[in-house]
Structures are given as C-alpha cells and as structure tokens.
Amino acid sequence: EKGSAPAIPVDPRFDIAYVTPVTIGTPPQTLYLDFDTGSSDLWVFSSHTLASQVRGQMIYSPEKSTTAKLLAGHTWSIRYGDGSGSLGNVYTDNFTVGGVTVTSQAVQTAQQVSTSFTSESDIHGLVGLGFSTLNTVYPNGQLTFFDNAKSQLDSPVFTADLKWKKEGTYDFGFIDETKYTGEITYLPVQTDPGYWTFTSSGYAVGDGSFNQVSISGIADTATSLTYLPTAVVTSYWRQVEGAVNSQYYGGYVFPCSSKLPSFTFGVGSANITIPGSYINYAQITEGSPTCFGGLQSSSGLGINIWGDVALKAAFVVFNGGNPPTIGWARK
Numbered sequence: 222e223k224g225s226a227p228a229i230p231v232d233p234r235f236d237i238a239y240v241t242p243v244t245i246g247t248p249p250q251t252l253y254l255d256f257d258t259g260s261s262d263l264w265v266f267s268s269h270t271l272a273s274q275v276r277g278q279m280i281y282s283p284e285k286s287t288t289a290k291l292l293a294g295h296t297w298s299i300r301y302g303d304g305s306g307s308l309g310n311v312y313t314d315n316f317t318v319g320g321v322t323v324t325s326q327a328v329q330t331a332q333q334v335s336t337s338f339t340s341e342s343d344i345h346g347l348v349g350l351g352f353s354t355l356n357t358v359y360p361n362g363q364l365t366f367f368d369n370a371k372s373q374l375d376s377p378v379f380t381a382d383l384k385w386k387k388e389g390t391y392d393f394g395f396i397d398e399t400k401y402t403g404e405i406t407y408l409p410v411q412t413d414p415g416y417w418t419f420t421s422s423g424y425a426v427g428d429g430s431f432n433q434v435s436i437s438g439i440a441d442t443a444t445s446l447t448y449l450p451t452a453v454v455t456s457y458w459r460q461v462e463g464a465v466n467s468q469y470y471g472g473y474v475f476p477c478s479s480k481l482p483s484f485t486f487g488v489g490s491a492n493i494t495i496p497g498s499y500i501n502y503a504q505i506t507e508g509s510p511t512c513f514g515g516l517q518s519s520s521g522l523g524i525n526i527w528g529d530v531a532l533k534a535a536f537v538v539f540n541g542g543n544p545p546t547i548g549w550a551r552k
C-alpha cells in the first residue's frame with residue numbers, strides 16, 4: 222500500500238504549521254491534523270473536549286462511530302516544547318490518511334487543551350510520527366499511525382515535502398523521485414529517547430566558508446522555526462544589520478527591510494540551503510517594521526530542533542526500516 226496527503230500551511234502569511242486531512246471512524250469523520258515527527262501521540266479535539274476550550278475546531282465524536290471502542294482505563298497527557306499541552310482518554314477506531322487505513326488505531330480524545338490550541342482553529346489535533354516509545358498513554362503505551370501502517374506499506378518510509386507558504390505533501394510507503402533533485406543523503410538516526418535525531422556536519426552563512434562542526438538535533442515537522450546552538454545563530458545574525466537578540470520578544474528580531482543571507486547546513490558530504498526569505502519569519506505584529514527571525518538559539522531547550530524553516534528547504538525521507546535512517550535531498 223502507499224498514499225499521499227497534502228500538507229497545508231496554517232495561516233500562509235507565515236507557515237505557523239501544516240495540517241493534513243484525515244478521516245476517523247464509521248461513517249468517516251474528517252479532521253485536519255498537524256503531523257508531528259517530534260512527538261508520538263495521535264490526539265484530536267473531540268466531543269469530550271471542554272466546550273470552553275473549543276473554538277471552531279472540527280471534532281471527533283466516538284459515540285457517532287460504529288467502529289469506535291473505548292480503551293478502558295487508559296489516559297494520556299502531553300506537554301510540548303513551547304509549553305502547550307493537552308490530556309484526555311483513548312479510543313481505537315479506523316484511521317485513514319491519503320488512502321492508507323489503519324483499523325484499530327489508538328485515537329487520543331482530548332478532554333482539555335491549552336490556550337494556544339484553543340486559539341488555533343485550523344489545527345484539530347496532532348498525529349505523532351516520532352518513535353512509539355514517546356507515546357504518553359498510560360498504563361499501556363500505544364503505537365503511532367506509522368508504526369501501525371508500516372507492515373502494510375510498500376516500503377517502511379514516509380516523506381515530507383513541506384513548502385514555503387504553499388501546499389506540500391506527506392507521502393507514505395514510497396519515495397517520489399519527482400519531488401527532489403540530485404541524490405538523497407541518508408544519515409544514521411539516534412532513536413533514543415524517540416525523536417528523529419541526526420547529526421548535521423556543519424553550516425555556512427550566505428556565501429561564507431563552511432564551518433565543519435557536528436550539530437546533533439531533531440527533525441520536527443510541528444515546530445515552526447529552527448533552533449540551533451548560540452554560536453551558530455550568533456554568526457548568522459551578525460551578518461544582518463540591525464538584528465538584535467531581544468529579551469522582550471524572546472529571540473532575534475531584525476528590520477523587515479533586511480535582505481537576509483541564506484543558511485546552509487551539512488548532511489554528510491552534501492548540504493541543504495535555506496533561502497534567506499524562509500528565515501524572515503513574520504512581522505512581530507501586523508504592520509510592524511520589525512520582524513522575528515526563523516533561526517533562533519536552542520540554548521535553554523536542551524536540544525537542537527530542525528523545524529519547518531529548515532525542513533521546507535528539503536525533501537526529507539523518514540525511513541522506518543531496520544535501522545531507521547533519515548534522508549535529505551535538495552529540491
């Protein structure tokens with residue numbers, strides 16, 4: 222089996238996130254979910270979510286699905302790197318993405334969600350695509366959609382072709398050669414504790430010289446920006462006149478009129494170049510001459526994160542084979 226589904230930018234003014242249509246249950250209920258390689262819970266806004274915390278989201282109602290089964294005695298609770306979170310209980314039901322169906326997928330129904338989820342009406346939940354070891358369901362951890370689907374896929378892979386302010390694609394079970402140029406460079410993945418963790422071989426700012434330095438980080442499709450070591454980020458923003466690391470705004474801001482340099486990162490002996498335009502993330506407020514950078518320091522996170530700002534510059538293969546690897550190609 223194989224399948225494809227669109228990755229639609231939420232608020233295409235600045236690619237906050239990407240959502241993908243899925244159907245759950247019988248008859249099928251359609252929701253738009255944020256596919257997240259940085260976590261491993263599949264949770265949705267539901268008929269169980271506090272009414273005061275639902276603001277326009279589509280919801281999954283298990284009581285309207287003839288194939289839904291309560292996973293009795295199971296609960297979940299998750300906290301993300303930006304401080305947002307959700308919690309609730311668990312059903313199993315049929316779950317379909319791009320024509321690939323998993324029967325009896327654990328679908329975590331939210332009873333509570335934090336304010337940032339309530340205020341984002343275009344995101345109706347998340348599909349975790351990290352390793353199942355990260356799943357928060359208690360007392361028995363559940364498998365991700367990808368882990369459940371893997372055995373029925375033509376190849377145990379999924380790919381991410383995210384795009385700048387445009388609709389991209391998630392493919393399952395195959396590698397679409399038309400989506401990239403040149404070769405795919407595969408790197409080893411550290412699967413402990415459960416992220417797609419790989420080591421980049423270095424970086425260059427604009428047309429500058431390449432700095433060979435190992436940067437271990439996670440590929441995270443649900444993190445909007447990219448967070449790298451302070452030394453790397455400082456050397457980037459030093460090239461932008463008027464850029465400052467603002468305590469007030471919580472990161473590097475710069476004059477929106479700036480022409481930003483590109484940022485190149487190494488993947489083995491190859492490299493990926495993020496155009497400067499992708500690093501101009503957004504005006505700090507509507508109409509402001511000050512913009513917020515898409516490349517920020519990871520100090521304080523304890524982890525480097527290659528988020529959407531980096532991922533959308535590449536075609537990325539998440540290979541769930543034995544051993545798992547991650548592939549990068551230019552496009």
Ligand SMILES: O=C(Nc1ccc(Cl)cn1)C(=O)N1CCCC1
Binds near residue numbers: 302347443444522
């Ligand atoms: O919070 C996240 N990433 C993240 C991590 C660190 C920092 Cl500073 C900011 N963001 C993340 O992946 N998600 C998934 C759903 C909502 C947020």
